[in-house]
Amino acid sequence: MKPVAPSALPVRRLGLADLPHCLDLAQDRSWPREERKWRLLLENGEGFGIDAPDGGGLAGTVVLTRYGRTAAAVGMMLVASRHGGRGLGRRLLEHVLAEAGDATLFLCATEYGRPLYEKLGFETVGVIEARVGHFDAGDDPYGAGPGRDASRLAEPGRDLAALCALDIEVFGADRSRLLTRLFAFAEQVRVVERDGEITGYGAAWRSAGRLFVGPVVAEDDETARALITDLARDADTRIRIDLDHRRRELVSWIAGRGVPQSSTTSFMVHGGRALPGDRSRLVASFMSALG
Ligand SMILES: CC(C)(COP(=O)(O)OP(=O)(O)OC[C@H]1O[C@@H](n2cnc3c(N)ncnc32)[C@H](O)[C@@H]1OP(=O)(O)O)[C@@H](O)C(=O)NCCC(=O)NCCS
Known part of the structure; x- marks a missing residue:
């Protein structure tokens, strides 16, 4: 029988029943098996997949997360190593591009993914540093200090x-569906107030034996440090936080707190379009797949 061309392979919507195959696919590409994360992404967003033509699970996945009609994130782009280099990645990405309509599409690209994204019109507009380590709060009493916004x-x-x-002002697109889930998903959600108004918030959640700190939204670096310190101070494991590499002060502060750079990804936007909102207050991403 003649093999089916990748462009003709059916892309289907994924559901929670596909979770075990998503985890197997992640593992095949040496990504951790992050069940809670996949569950959140599949419940909140739209997962798409291609069944392995030789049977036995999924050959490829991608998750599209819409933020209202304005913007959408692409994540969990994976093609099983035995099916790599045959056009499945392109097929999946073309599918989400068509699904996303007019929304501004963005993603965080690994070095493996970047060539494919560039071919399909994504442009690099920034660099995200993933920082991983044992956070040392030291004797800096952020959150509890006199005169500081706890x-x-x-x-x-x-x-x-x-x-x-606050989030829609900063992110520029409606993340409320996701933020409503955040309270059940995260271990902690914290806010900072000034004159009775929330000026920043952050969350910490657990996956693959690490405590992820994100999203973090804050009006300035001091508020960001207070939130990050309070979210991470009692962590019994390594933390991970994804920061825009242009935030040099915050980046060197967190390095001094025992959290070095672990990897970087390219932040890419389809067509290089400007993202809405006030990104100067967007301190840390929720996770790579969500921005
Ligand atoms: C990245 C990944 C999804 C690509 O999937 P794939 O099915 O192998 O990609 P395709 O065969 O569809 O390639 C699509 C195009 O990108 C090009 N391309 C893909 N990877 C490339 C690379 N590393 N270098 C140069 N070009 C590359 C191909 O040549 C192809 O071009 P063409 O369509 O004009 O012929 C896959 O390698 C993978 O799962 N990697 C590990 C996980 C990962 O890093 N995912 C990305 C997260 S951001």
Whole structure:
């Protein structure tokens, strides 16, 4: 029988029943098996996959997360190593490009993914540093210091609406569906207030034996440091935080707190379009797949 051309292989919507195959595919590419993360992505966004033509699971995946109609993130782009280099990645990416319509599409690209994204019209507009290490809060009493805006635990009933209002100003697109889930997904969500108004928030969540700190939104570096310190100070494991490499002060501060650079990714936007919002207050991504 003649093999089917990659461009003709059907792309289908993934559901939670596909989770075990997504984890196998991740493992095949030496990515950790992050079940909670995949579950969040598949429940909140739209997962697409190509079934392995030789049977036995998935040959490729991608997840599209829409933020209203304005913007959308592409993540979890994976093609099994035995099916690599045959056009499956292109097929999946073309599919999400068509699905996304007019939304501004963005993603964080590894060195493996970048050539494919460039071919399909994505442009690098920034660099994200993933930093991983044992956070040392030292004797710096952020959050508790006199005259400093202390962070406090957020409560969904009390804070969700204000947190979403701040986020849409900063992110420029509606993340409220995701932020509503954040309270159940994260170990902690914290906010900083000034004169009764929320001026920053951050979350910490666990995956693959690490505590991820993100998203973090803050009006200035001091507020960001307060939030990060309070989220990470009691971590019993390594933390990971993804920061824009242009935030040099924050980057050198976190390095001094025992969290060195682990890897970098290219932040890419389709067609190089400008992203909405006030990204100067967007300190840390939620995760690579979500921006
Ligand atoms: C990145 C990945 C998804 C690509 O999937 P793939 O099915 O092998 O890619 P394709 O065969 O569809 O390649 C598409 C195009 O990109 C090009 N391309 C892909 N990888 C390339 C590379 N490393 N260097 C140069 N060009 C490359 C191909 O030549 C092809 O060009 P063409 O369509 O004009 O012929 C796959 O390698 C993978 O899963 N890697 C590990 C996980 C990862 O890093 N994912 C990306 C996360 S951002």
